Amino acid sequence: MVKTMLELAKKMPRSVGFILLTALCLIRFGFSFLPLGKLPTEDIQQAIHALGGIPPEQRNSTWILVWPPHYSHLAEQLPKDLMASDALPQEQSQARRYSHITMLAPRNTPTPVELRETTEVALQEVGELSIRSFVFPESKRLLFDLRSEISKTQIQMETPEQKLLCITPRPDGGFMCPGRPEWNYLGPTQLMVNGQPWPCVWAHPISGEQLTINLGAQRLGDTIEIESALSDDAVNTPQGAAVDVRIEIDGQPAGNLTHANQTGVRVLKISTTANKLSTVKLYVTTNNDARRHFGLNLRLTTGITR
C-alpha cells in the first residue's frame, strides 16, 4: 500500500500534493468550527474576582478587552460597572479616554494587533485564563471629543427671529437641519487641508445665521482644544470670507478663533478648571457663506495619564 502510494506520488507529484493539501484544508476547516472547550467556572469566578480588584482611581481609564472574539460571551459574566467589550475603543493617540487595557483571554492567546502601540505591564494566570495588562504610551486623557460624541450635542441655527433645531440624524453621524440644503449639517467628515485629509466635524456656517453647538453640561478637564480649518478648495475661492468660532463656558465668553481665508489648521487652547461641571457652547458664524467648507474639532482633555 505504502509502496503504491509512493509510486503514485512519484508519477503524479502535483496531483498527490493537491490531494493531501485538500485533506489538510478540510482538517483545518473542521478545527475552525470545533466547539469551544468549556472554561472551568472556578477559573472564570477567579478572573472576575481579580478584575474586581482594579483600583477605583484606575477604573475610569481601564478598558476590559474580552478576547478573542469567539470568547465574547465571557463579557456578559463580568461586573456591570466595568467597561468590557470584545473590541477596543477607537481613540486618537494624542488624547485617550482609556489608557489602560486589561485583556481577559484563554491562556496563550496571542496579543491582538490593535494593541501594537501598547506595553504589557502585568500578566496574571488564573487556571485556563489569563489576565494581561497593557498601557498605551503617555497621552492626555480625553474627556470629550466632539467628532465621536456629536450625538450627545444639540445643534441649532439661530437668527434674531427664529431658532431651528437640527435634529434629523445623518446616516454617517451628526445631524441635518430639517428643510435646509443638504450641506447644512453638522457631522463627521474629512476635509483636504494642505493636500492631506483632515478628520473633523463639518460645520459650514451660514450668512446671517449663527450655528450653535451646545455640548451641554460637561465635566471639564484642564484644557479645551479647538482646531479649525477651511478646505483647500474653499481657500481658493476669491474673496472668501473669514469664519468666526466663539466658545462660551457657563454663559461667559471663553475665547474666539477667527479663521481667515487661509489654508492650514488653526488651534485654540483654553485653560479650564478641572473637574468643574460646566455648560459649553460653541458658535460658528460668517459674513458670507460662499464655499465656506469649514471643519472643526473640539476636545476636552486633562493632564498626562498612564
Next chain:
Amino acid sequence: MKFFKRIFTQPAYLVGLVSFAWWLLWLPTIPWTDDARFYVPSAIAIAQWFENILTGLWHGDYSAWSQSVIDNVFAQNREHPPVAKYVMALGWLFFHHWLPVASDIVACRLAVGLLWAGFCSLLFVAIRPLWQPTAALFAVAFINTLPRFFFDAHAETLDAPVAMFLFAATYFTWSAWENPGRKNLLLATFSFALALGTKLNAPFFLLGCFFYYVLVHPPYHKNLSIRWAPIPWVAVCLIGVAPLVTWFLWPWLWTDTTVRLADYLRFHMRHYPIYFYYAGQNYRDTVAPWTAPMVMLFLTTPLVHLLVAALGSLRPLWHGFSRLPGVGTVDNALWSQFAQRADLRFLLFVLVQFFVQLFAPSLPHVPYYGGVKLIAPVFGLLAVLAGYGFFCLHNEWENFVTNTKVRQFASYGFATWLVVPGLLGLVAYHHRWLSYYNEWVGGVRGAATAGFERQYYDLAYPALVEALQKYLPHGGNVALVPNGKEYVSYIERWQHDGVLSSGVRATDETQADLIILSHERRWQDYPTLRARLRTHTLLESYTIADVPLFSIYHVEKN
C-alpha cells in the same frame, strides 16, 4: 420545443441549467443587502418605463420617450449606469409584475440568477475547446463553490453582473483578437458595452487589452524611431464603438451628455469615504493600503481553489514575464511555443485582465471596502486559470492511469475532491457567506482575531426577522445599532411581506424594548455599545463558529 430539447442535450445549456438550479437552491435564505434600497426601486422604475414603452407602441403613445419621463426614470441612482438594472427590471416584470410568483427583491435576484446561468455556460464554452471537458466542468464547479462571490451572484447589486459581462468581454475580445470575424467583433463590442453600462470596473478592461497588446507585440526600434504593431480591429471596436453603444443603452446621457458624464466620473473619482475595518485598523479618513484587495482575495477564497488557479497561472505568467525587457528575447523558444498555442495566449490575456481588475481599486484615494465585491470581475478570470490548473493536474493522470474509463472516472473524482473545501464553506457558512474566510487564516474565528471584519455590513438575515417575530410577536419597539438606518426599510419590507408583526417599530435606544447589536467593528461606536449593552439581558446571539454576528438584548423597563 427544439429549444428545450437543446437545453437537455447540449452540454453548455445543461451546465447553465444545472448552475441555475444550484443557484436557486440557496436563494431562499440569502439575506438582503442595503443595496436593495438603491437598485430595486431604480429597477422597478425602469421596468415600469419598459412597460409604458410597450403599451405605448400598441396605443401609439410615445410619451415614454420624452426627455422629462426619461430624466424622471433615470435620475434615480444615476451614479451607476443602468444595464444591470435593466436585467433586474426584466426580472421584476416577469416574476413579480406579470407572473406574481416572487417578491420584488426576489424577482430582481431571479434575473441575476439567469444571468449567472448564462455566465456559467459561457465559462464552459470558453474552456471546453481549449482543454478538456473535465477542465471546463471544474471551472464551473470552481465558480459555483466560491462562498463570497456566490453571495454576490445572489444579490440585487451590480458587482456580479459586471463580473459576468466583463468575463464575456474577455472571452469575445480574445476571440476577436485571434479571429477578427464580424461575429466575434460584434460580440466583443456588445459585451464590453454591456460591462461599461454596468459598473466602473469595466473601463479598466481597456488597460488590460493595452498591456496584452504590448506584451504580445512589443514596440520595436527601426530607423531611430519606435514602431508599433498594427492595432487590432477589436481594439478599434472597443474604443470607438462600444462607448457609443453604452451611450445608446443609457438614456440619462442622451441629453447634457458631457455634463452628466462628467458628474458620473466626478462622483466616482471623489467617492465618499466608507468605513473599512482591515488588519486591526479602521479606515475611513484614509483609504486602506493598496494591498487590501489582494489580501482580501487571498483570505476569502478557499485555499485549494486559489492554489489550483495559481498553478494554472504559472505558465502564462512565465511566458508574459519572458517578454519583459531584460528578462527574455522576442524570439526565444518559450515565446515561439506561446505563439503556436492559442490556449496559452488566452491564458495570458486572462491573467493580464485578472491583475488589472485586482489592482484597479488600489488607485490613490479610491476607498476599498466590504470584502471582495469591488474586485468581483477577478473571479470569472480565476475560474479560467483554475480550469487550466486542473488540466495540468489531469495530464499527470494520463501517464499513470492507462485505462481511459478509469482515468475519466478518477478525473471526475479528483475534480470533486478539489472543490470539497469550497463546498463545505458554502454549507458551513450557509447564508453567512460574507463572513467566509479560508483555511489559511483559520476561518472567521481566525480572521476576527486577526483584525478583519466578520461580516459585510447591514445584512438583513432571515434569522433576524425570525428573532424579531419571536420576541415581539405583538409588536414593540426595536433599536438596531450601531447603524439602524438600513433596517428601517428592511422592517417595512418584512411587514409588507407579512413575516413581521405590523406593530414592530424601529426606534432609538431610549424607547426600545429590544436592542439588536450588529457586531461590526467598522463602526466607531461598536466597542462602547458592546460594553454598554451587556448590562441588559442577552436573549440570543446569532453566531458563526461562535463569533457573534448580531445579538439581541431585552431592555428591562423600570
